[in-house]
Amino acid sequence: MQASTETSLSGKQNGVGMTLLRQPIIPFALVLACLPLALVVTLVMPIGPMYWDHYIYLDAANRIFDGQVPSVDFFAPVGGLGYYLFALWIKIFPNGPPLLLASWSLLTLTAPLMALVIADVQKRSVPLAYALLLPFLLFSILPFNTGDFYPYPGSDGFGVYNRQICQLLYVLAAGLVFVRGWKTLAAVTALCMLGLLFIKVTGIAAGVVLCLMAFAAGRLPLRAAITSGLVFVAVIGLAELSSGIVSAYANDILSLVLLNDTSLIPRLLQAASINFGVVLACAFLCLALFLIETEFFEKAKAFAARPGFAAFGRFADQSLLWLAAFILAGLLFESQNTGSQAFIFLWPLLLAIMLETWERKGPSPAFAAVTLLALSAALPPAVIILQKSARAWIGSANNTPLQSHNLKSLGAVSVxxxxxxxxxxxxxxxxxxxxxxxxxxxxxxxxxxxxxxxxxxxxxxxxxxxxxxxxxxxxxxxxxxxxxxxxxxxxxxxxxxxxxxxxxxxxxxxxxxxxxxxxxxxxxxxxxxxxxxxxxxxxxxxxxxxxxxxxxxxxxxxxxxxxxxxxxxxxxxxxxxxxxx
Known part of the structure; x- marks a missing residue:
């Protein structure tokens, strides 16, 4: 009887566990609920290259608490949303490490939007929902860049807003590629685009490319596009009427353009060279898709013979063109950056390409080639971030905490x-x-x-x-x-x-x-x-x-x-x- 009771209890526990696992939203919420544990105490961070870059968030938050408005009352290198989110989090977690607060505060926006995406996707495929969720958590929780700027391991205190843009682009890409409900898609698109605009304006240039590609291919329906556009314009209008922040931000952007008046082509080439491995893998994947998608020219001829939106949509909705648009978006954004999680937003598209190739070709050499090339582009950013995180924290075992008297949580670093x-x-x-x-x-x-x-x-x-x-x-x-x-x-x-x-x-x-x-x-x-x-x-x-x-x-x-x-x-x-x- 006891054995059968234990078996019954075990079965119930396993059943509950499996139910939880079948609802990716629940593990997602549990992970997010654990993050404050690292913020209620002053965690000692291993110091890193250009670590002082994130101190500007403390300056901005202090100004915001005084009633100052970014761009209106002080010149800022990027938009004000990231500063407001940081100010909110440091108000709630005053002892939290400023670097983690600056990095994780974006979850205020991205976590609900990703939850919408996951809720839509898990209706059709739980494994697919996890395949989107787990990389998102990796990139959002570990505040590290994909590029190296110093040989010693340490925290990446610089490029916080660039990483945040990449994480927003990841959510936007996941929504455009996989979300089926048009209302959900409209909400994700509008809020992601607003976030991109008000965190760093170059991010919205990349977002526009993604949205145009999805609209051309018919993945962003007209009603969703119109709805998201109206929400986008309405929020901008309200922000401008209430504070004048939009026009002030535009003036700051113009000033930055004049201060950084350099040709775009050299910056694009620089971005491509810094991210050469990912770009090369995607170039070979484009070639492979061109060879596999034999109907490419047929769809082009059909569109040329009978031009129209439907025919153009059928032509545009091809993996080759999707990937080319995503690479262009990534290069546009990375051409203006120092420190970033470059091209992490490729994963939702690469995942879709692999699934589509499996459906069409099955276990074939074509599928093997596409998978190999897709993983060659997707894995390096994740592996680099994991490696840098491990090196920083394992290496910090040899560090000594900095001695200070007046630095609050800013001084909680080790060297x-x-x-x-x-x-x-x-x-x-x-x-x-x-x-x-x-x-x-x-x-x-x-x-x-x-x-x-x-x-x-x-x-x-x-x-x-x-x-x-x-x-x-x-x-x-x-x-x-x-x-x-x-x-x-x-x-x-x-x-x-x-x-x-x-x-x-x-x-x-x-x-x-x-x-x-x-x-x-x-x-x-x-x-x-x-x-x-x-x-x-x-x-x-x-x-x-x-x-x-x-x-x-x-x-x-x-x-x-x-x-x-x-x-x-x-x-x-x-x-x-x-x-x-």
Whole structure:
């Protein structure tokens, strides 16, 4: 009796388990529910190349909490949606690692949309739903790029918004290829396109290519296209009427275009060379599909003989053309990037191509060739991200947590001991031989060609910032005053967030003077002149910092006095806050 009861219980448990597995939405929800466990505590992240890139999210969130609107009140290198999502998540998880918050906050948008896709697909095929869901979770949860920018393993703190665009394109591609319900497809298309627009405008160029391909092939029905288009326009109109953010964003985009006026062809070739393996595999797959799809010319002739939308749709709805459009979309987006999860959105299409080839050819050499080439394009991005994640976290076993007092969750990073030693040695050299490094920067060179990727530069930046906050607090105590507005003459400015203060309006975030700082105007000059303190890092002087100093110092000259705040920071303090002579 006991044995039969145990068997019965086991059978019920297995039955429940199988029921759960037959509903991919349920495991999806369970995985998402586990993510906050990594955010309620301050998880120590292994530092990585260009790690400071994601500090701009802290600056943006702090400005948003102050009531500032991206593009309206400050110049931003990308759209404001990612910053708003990050601000929401850091409000809920104040101790969460900023890098994970910046990366995972996009799930606020992508998770519900992917759930719609999965709910539609699982009605027809549970394995197919899992085949779409599992890669999505991999790319969304592991915040790593598919490209390498440094030989040592570490966290990828840069290119967050580029990865987010790729994840949105993945959801859009999955919807366009596999969703059958037109209402679901309209919702996924509209919201993905809005997300692409308001995270990074180059993403919508890729999204338009995907949507045009789906519409031409008849996979995006006219009523779904019209509905999604109306929703898209309505949301843009409401956003503009309520805040003016759309026109301000358009002005920022125009400024970026003028600052980065380079020919598209070289950038496309560069994108193709960086992602050569994927592009080559897809090129061979296109050739294989051309040879397999013998009706290609027949459909072309039929369309030429009787032109019409239906005939064009039959011609356009061929795997070869779908793949060519997807590759074009990927190259357009990657031509404007540094750091990304390049071409991950190919997987839904490649999966559909393999399934279609199986249905038409069965277990044949043609199917084997298509599968081999499709997997050659799809697997490398996933394998690279898994490998980089494993290397970063396994390698962090040899790391030591950074010691800090004022950095909040920003300081929860770890660095190898030998790099900490190097950082301290370089710090001493930057301090003792400052004139030498200033001369190097003035000549147009950096101390190291890969300076911003060097781990010791990133750890030294954090240590210097920690020291600068202590020096600011000491200055305030000694002079019985308080700095309310803080800016930096540097790439990133998390100091207002670190000290619970304010950032001035109109100062660009992610201040790369070569790519993302607009020309100074009267509004910006007035904001700089009114700031309480402007921090200028000197360990080391760099070409970008010198250019930013040239940009902002004229506005500071009459209203501020330059003092040595700490060994690695000078400060421009507003005259009214200094003791009277």
């Amino acid at each position: 190898r001991d030998l790099l900490n030693v190097r950082a301290e040695r370089m710090r001493r050299s930057y301090i003792d031989d400052r004139s030498t490094y200033e001369a190097v920067a003035a000549s147009g060179e950096l101390p190291s060609f890969l300076l911003y990727s060097d781990f010791e530069f990133q750890s030294l930046w954090l240590q210097s910032a920690d020291e600068a906050v202590s020096a600011l607090r000491t200055f305030e105590t000694d002079h019985e005053m308080r700095f309310e507005t803080i800016m930096t003459i540097d790439f990133t400015n998390p100091f207002p967030w670190l000290m619970d203060r304010h950032a001035p309006k109109y100062i660009a975030i992610g201040a790369d003077p070569y790519r993302a700082v607009p020309p100074v105007n009267d509004e910006m000059n007035a904001a700089v002149a009114a700031v309480d303190v402007a921090l200028y890092p000197t360990c080391p002087p760099t070409t970008a910092r010198l250019q930013l100093l040239d940009l902002y110092e004229p506005a500071l000259a009459a209203t501020h006095r330059r003092i040595k705040l700490s060994p690695c920071y000078d400060a421009f303090v507003r005259n009214e806050l200094l003791p009277k002579p």
